Every structure is written in C-alpha cells, then in structure tokens.
Amino acid sequence: MNEMIEQLKRHRSIRKYKPDPLAEEQLRSIVESxxxxxxxSNLQAYSVVAVTDRGTKAALSRLAADQAYIAECPVFLVxxxxxxxxxxxxxxxxxxxxxxxxTTEMFILATVDAALAAQNAAIAAESLGLGIVFIGGIRDDPDGVSRLLGLPKYVYPVFGMCVGYPDQEPDLRPRLPLETVLHRERYSSDxxxxxxxxxxGELRRFMLTRAGGKRDTTWSKEMAQRLAIRKRDHMRTFLREKGFDLE
Known part of the structure; x- marks a missing residue:
C-alpha cells in the first residue's frame, strides 16, 4: 500500500467546517508545499491571498454566488x-x-502555475487532517474580488479554496472509468x-443516495445542461483590463 496514493484517492470536497482555526504553522506548511x-521556467507566476477576516470572507461569499462555506471556513485562500x-x-x-x-502563452503559464501550486496545497492540507473545496465562483465577479483584495494589473483571481477541519463525512464521488481517460500511444474514443x-449508472446511484432519492440525474445529462449554458462571458473583458490581452 502506498499511503500517498491512498490519500489522493480519498479526496472529497468539504463544504462544512468546524470553527477551529488553523495554526500559523499549518498555513505556512500548506503554502510552502x-x-x-x-x-x-521557474516563473512562479502565482500568488495566494489568505483570508481569515470574517467581514472579508462574508464579502467574498456574496461575490461568489452566496456560497456559505466561504464565510464559514477558517481560512479562504484566493x-x-x-x-x-x-x-x-x-x-x-x-x-x-x-x-x-x-500573449496567450503567458496567460496559460500563469494560470497553470497557480493551478499546480493550489493542488499541492490541497494535498498538503488533507495530509494534516484538513479538508478543502475549490471555489470557481469567485470568477462570477472577478472585478469585485480584485477590488476587495487589492489585486493590481497583471494579477487575476483564478479560483478560491476553503480550508478547515471537516464537519462532515461525504461519500466519495465516483469518477469516469480509467479506460475513458487513459489512452495508449494515441488518442482514441472507442x-x-x-x-x-x-x-x-454509477453516478445516478450516487446522486440518488446523496440526495435521498430527490436527484435523479446522470453525468451525460449534467454535461448536456452545462454545455447549453454560457457562463462568465465577462472574463475576456476583465482579463484584458488586467493586462492579459491574449494575443
């Protein structure tokens, strides 16, 4: 048994947290990880803003579609x-x-750097007995988030992350079969x-159990609904204003 692999495979999004604060050493260890x-190219083209102030977390929650766990978690990382x-x-x-x-390449490099760093942070947090959930909802109003956090030109919020001690035990959400993700030598949709x-079928059973029989859906249906909706069309204009011209 490989403990690291087992930990990774136990990942769950946590949306309910105990009020216990994180120690400063825990936060530093997470960010150092x-x-x-x-x-x-050693760009390290990312930053993270750690928010613990109740008022600021409440404001961020409002900017991100009123997701309550942003206000309730001990630390919110942007x-x-x-x-x-x-x-x-x-x-x-x-x-x-x-x-x-x-250039578009510079935008991609900075965005990927932020994502790689955040995933390391998520793994580190979970190794300390903490839980996390990523919050893409901060892109609902990226300008409001930027003004609230004082983000200058050439800096944009990619996503947020709630961090804290879990106050729930959600079941593991099933993932796509390995053979639909892993390709050998060449891409194939066979x-x-x-x-x-x-x-x-697996996700339908999971959702029915999770929602007490009230949510009967499948991955295919959810993806069809998702693709039918345009979201966050404001991001292109916002990114240009931030200096990410995407030429």
Whole structure:
C-alpha cells in the first residue's frame, strides 16, 4: 500500500467546517508545499491571498454566488495568476522598464502555475487532517474580488479554496472509468460509449443516495445542461483590463 496514493484517492470536497482555526504553522506548511510545485521556467507566476477576516470572507461569499462555506471556513485562500511580480523583478534587472508579453502563452503559464501550486496545497492540507473545496465562483465577479483584495494589473483571481477541519463525512464521488481517460500511444474514443454508459449508472446511484432519492440525474445529462449554458462571458473583458490581452 502506498499511503500517498491512498490519500489522493480519498479526496472529497468539504463544504462544512468546524470553527477551529488553523495554526500559523499549518498555513505556512500548506503554502510552502504549494511553492514546491512544478513551475514553467521557474516563473512562479502565482500568488495566494489568505483570508481569515470574517467581514472579508462574508464579502467574498456574496461575490461568489452566496456560497456559505466561504464565510464559514477558517481560512479562504484566493489563488491568483500573477505576472506583476515578474514585471517588478524584470524591471529592476533591466536598463529600461520591462514589459509583459501580451500573449496567450503567458496567460496559460500563469494560470497553470497557480493551478499546480493550489493542488499541492490541497494535498498538503488533507495530509494534516484538513479538508478543502475549490471555489470557481469567485470568477462570477472577478472585478469585485480584485477590488476587495487589492489585486493590481497583471494579477487575476483564478479560483478560491476553503480550508478547515471537516464537519462532515461525504461519500466519495465516483469518477469516469480509467479506460475513458487513459489512452495508449494515441488518442482514441472507442471506449467512450461503454465507459460513459457505465459511469452514468454509477453516478445516478450516487446522486440518488446523496440526495435521498430527490436527484435523479446522470453525468451525460449534467454535461448536456452545462454545455447549453454560457457562463462568465465577462472574463475576456476583465482579463484584458488586467493586462492579459491574449494575443
């Protein structure tokens, strides 16, 4: 048995937390673990804002579709793609003022860096007996989040993360069959039909149990509903205003 692999496979999103605060050493260990994540060309193009103030968490909750667990968790981490620090460092080392390349690649690099660091943080938190849930809802009003947290140009909030001691024991949500995700040598969709059909049945049983028989759905139905809705069209304009021109 590999304890790390077993821990990873036990991951669950936690949406209810005990009021117990995190120790400063726990928070530092979580972020130090995030810093150990891989980063393209050593850019380290991300920052994280740790929010513990009740008022600020409540405000962030309102900006993210009133998700109550943001206000209730002991620490809310806002993971940001950050090119501002690179600009400051490069400008100090250059004869003239440095410039951030307005390319899609720079946007991708910073976003991926933030995601890799956050996943390391999630694993570290869970190893300490804590629970987490990622919050994409902060992109519902990224401008409001930016103003609240003082995020400058070239910094945008990618997602949030609630962290705290779990006050619930949710069941493990089933995932797609391995053969629909793992491809050998070349991409192939041959296994998709059978694998998705099997997964639809598994997820339907899970959702019926979780919701006490009140939610009868499948993965395919949920994905069809998701693809039928355009979400967060404001992000392109917001990112341009932040300096991520995506040329």
């Amino acid at each position: 995030a810093q150990a994540a891989s980063t393209s 993971w940001c793609a950050d090119l501002n620090r690179l600009l400051i460092a490069a400008s100090a080392a250059s004869e003239g003022e440095a410039r951030i390349p307005a 296994s998709f039909a059978a694998g998705i059909e099997r997964y639809d």
